[in-house]
Amino acid sequence: MRLSQSLWQTFKEVPAEAEIPSHRLMLRAGLIHKSGAGIYNLLPFGLRVVQKIERIVRDELDKAGCQEILMSMVTPGELWQESGRWDLMTEMLKFKDKKNRDLCLSPTNEETVSDIFRNIVKSYKSLPATLYQINTKFRDEIRPRFGLMRAREFIMKDAYSFHNDKESLDLVYKDLYDAYCRIFERMGLEYTVVEADGGAMASSDSQTHEFQVVAETGEDEIIYCAQTGYAANIEKAKTKRANAPALTGDAAYEDVATPGAATIEAVAKLLKIEKHHTIKALVYECISGEESKIIVAFILGDDTLNEVKLKAVTGADHVRAASESMLSLVGLVKGFIGPVGLSEKIEVLIDEAIDHEGLYVAGANKADFHTKNIKPSRDAIHAKRVDLRLACSGDLTLDEKGVVAVRRGIEVGHIFQLGNKYTKAMNVTVSDVNGKPMHPLMGCYGIGITRVAAAAVEQNNDEGGIIWPAAIAPYHVYFASIAKDEEVSKIAEGIYHELQNQGLEVVFDDRKVGPGFKFKDSDLLGLPVRIVVGDKTWKDQEKIEVVWRHNGEKLLVSREELVGTLKAGLKV
RNA sequence: CGGAGCGUAGCGCAGCUUGGUAGCGCAUCUGCUUUGGGAGCAGAGGGUCGUAGGUUCAAAUCCUAUCGCUCCGACCA
Numbered sequence: 001m002r003l004s005q006s007l008w009q010t011f012k013e014v015p016a017e018a019e020i021p022s023h024r025l026m027l028r029a030g031l032i033h034k035s036g037a038g039i040y041n042l043l044p045f046g047l048r049v050v051q052k053i054e055r056i057v058r059d060e061l062d063k064a065g066c067q068e069i070l071m072s073m074v075t076p077g078e079l080w081q082e083s084g085r086w087d088l089m090t091e092m093l094k095f096k097d098k099k100n101r102d103l104c105l106s107p108t109n110e111e112t113v114s115d116i117f118r119n120i121v122k123s124y125k126s127l128p129a130t131l132y133q134i135n136t137k138f139r140d141e142i143r144p145r146f147g148l149m150r151a152r153e154f155i156m157k158d159a160y161s162f163h164n165d166k167e168s169l170d171l172v173y174k175d176l177y178d179a180y181c182r183i184f185e186r187m188g189l190e191y192t193v194v195e196a197d198g199g200a201m202a203s204s205d206s207q208t209h210e211f212q213v214v215a216e217t218g219e220d221e222i223i224y225c226a227q228t229g230y231a232a233n234i235e236k237a238k239t240k241r242a243n244a245p246a247l248t249g250d251a252a253y254e255d256v257a258t259p260g261a262a263t264i265e266a267v268a269k270l271l272k273i274e275k276h277h278t279i280k281a282l283v284y285e286c287i288s289g290e291e292s293k294i295i296v297a298f299i300l301g302d303d304t305l306n307e308v309k310l311k312a313v314t315g316a317d318h319v320r321a322a323s324e325s326m327l328s329l330v331g332l333v334k335g336f337i338g339p340v341g342l343s344e345k346i347e348v349l350i351d352e353a354i355d356h357e358g359l360y361v362a363g364a365n366k367a368d369f370h371t372k373n374i375k376p377s378r379d380a381i382h383a384k385r386v387d388l389r390l391a392c393s394g395d396l397t398l399d400e401k402g403v404v405a406v407r408r409g410i411e412v413g414h415i416f417q418l419g420n421k422y423t424k425a426m427n428v429t430v431s432d433v434n435g436k437p438m439h440p441l442m443g444c445y446g447i448g449i450t451r452v453a454a455a456a457v458e459q460n461n462d463e464g465g466i467i468w469p470a471a472i473a474p475y476h477v478y479f480a481s482i483a484k485d486e487e488v489s490k491i492a493e494g495i496y497h498e499l500q501n502q503g504l505e506v507v508f509d510d511r512k513v514g515p516g517f518k519f520k521d522s523d524l525l526g527l528p529v530r531i532v533v534g535d536k537t538w539k540d541q542e543k544i545e546v547v548w549r550h551n552g553e554k555l556l557v558s559r560e561e562l563v564g565t566l567k568a569g570l571k572v
Numbered sequence: 573c574g575g576a577g578c579g580u581a582g583c584g585c586a587g588c589u590u591g592g593u594a595g596c597g598c599a600u601c602u603g604c605u606u607u608g609g610g611a612g613c614a615g616a617g618g619g620u621c622g623u624a625g626g627u628u629c630a631a632a633u634c635c636u637a638u639c640g641c642u643c644c645g646a647c648c649a
Contacts (some may be wrong), residue, residue, distance in 0.1 A: 013584045141645050516609035
């Protein structure tokens with residue numbers, strides 16, 4: 001590919017809108033172009049990256065026995081009404097056609113694939129079956145951001161499997177898990193597989209894993225233990241607190257005056273105790289459908305509540321902190337809420353990190369008073385013990401064999417066991433061995449293709465620009481011809497053709513610009529290797545300069561050695 | 573949806589306080605000279621100052637409304 005005849009423009013200056021490295025660099029390197037909030041066009045080099053990613057995904061999924069299909073991007077609303085998600089999926093872009101029929105742009109495709117499946121598959125003998133597609137998705141995110149990282153329109157690979165029983169689902173789930181590992185390994189990305197929360201997609205107790213590309217700018221927090229290998233999304237992570245023993249004894253509880261001490265900080269200071277010897281009350285409004293109820297959650301004074309866990313425990317669709325007016329409505333005094341003397345009508349949860357036999361200080365349920373020597377097993381008998389605390393750096397794993405740390409990650413893949421949630425809702429049945437209808441079990445498996453491209457840049461860049469892993473780089477070689485001499489220019493032309501004939505993907509920079517300009521563009525675009533043919537090195541020693549982008553290693557090779565050197569380094 | 577900020581040439585910005593001929597750098601085009609880390613000189617093209625009202629002799633500038641974009645939060649498979 002000749003740059004002199006290509007549509008490619010790089011930018012020295014960064015568009016003000018771009019905040020994170022991948023977004024900045026992809027704009028500057030001329031890979032993408034923005035049309036609107038969260039809506040991007042892929043330019044030639046950007047598209048090639050996406051195609052490279054897709055090729056790896058297809059290859060591994062086909063090997064894993066999946067079949068590719070292509071589902072319509074526009075879906076009839078009735079399918080979503082059937083599954084009950086028409087009103088639940090708030091980020092779905094809905095519209096009507098000329099005949100006033102409901103339609104939407106697919107944010108995901110469980111409904112469509114179920115519809116296909118129920119119309120085609122009749123027997124248990126056809127199972128298991130796994131279908132996938134690589135297609136554009138549209139999610140009308142409340143806040144799109146970071147370029148391709150969280151765009152509204154994006155390309156996703158989504159796969160769906162159908163099974164007769166749990167064993168079959170487990171097997172295919174494992175196959176896809178392994179395929180995903182191979183996919184991200186082949187792409188040259190540093191990733192972690194973490195346990196995750198099923199969220200709105202599946203129930204919270206179903207098996208689900210996220211594939212997270214490790215990067216500082218990631219939107220997700222991951223709890224990771226180097227010693228034991230434990231890894232989980234912080235939303236899901238279960239850990240143990242380290243070194244925070246409770247006070248012990250048998251003293252009866254008693255109220256103490258704590259005027260104005262409405263925060264844990266103030267109470268601990270006033271009573272000269274550790275924060276983890278206090279119990280903090282958090283009041284939440286838990287909303288399920290039309291109904292909402294008030295729940296009081298107790299956690300240790302210096303812990304943070306994990307709202308995803310709360311949501312899972314209460315089975316609510318949404319949880320949110322209760323407003324002050326709601327507190328007074330149910331007779332709670334903000335800043336002085338505690339388990340003793342609390343109305344039995346209020347549902348109470350107590351975190352497992354609180355020692356049931358320990359002694360704690362908590363609010364006395366009246367202004368300016370706290371209660372000390374509260375022993376949960378004796379004094380908080382209405383409270384249901386559940387895991388609510390947000391894991392944090394320094395915690396121990398549950399088996400106490402390792403210490404965990406927090407990392408940030410970009411979720412590039414997510415696999416779920418859906419069970420029969422959708423096959424039931426959509427009435428998908430096949431005949432079982434006895435000829436009776438049964439609802440197959442489902443699994444679903446996603447990879448954000450365009451997000452992978454952004455994540456790869458996020459993980460691999462320096463001051464000069466992008467450093468593409470060879471497997472997903474738009475081209476293999478950046479060939480800067482900086483020859484002025486006509487003879488040497490001809491040699492460069494010859495080398496360009498030779499490389500192409502050898503199957504190497506070459507960007508031939510034959511533009512009439514200075515060498516510095518070409519080197520800067522080369523670094524910015526970030527192809528794995530740059531070669532340079534110039535008058536000096538060629539005329540003096542008939543050598544070609546080879547520079548590897550990832551480590552800056554520079555060497556001079558002869559024309560005979562060139563192809564071998566490149567192929568060995570690129571592993572192609 | 574709550575909070576903050578920004579809309580002036582393709583990109584980055586100045587001008588706005590105190591109303592009076594729309595500017596700078598990069599990019600683009602032409603010519604000449606250059607060529608191993610974003611070259612130099614000379615010249616050129618490109619903007620109804622987001623949009624719509626209003627105030628005024630006069631609005632990029634003041635007022636009102638509206639649209640768009642970005643960031644933080646809420647939210648998010």
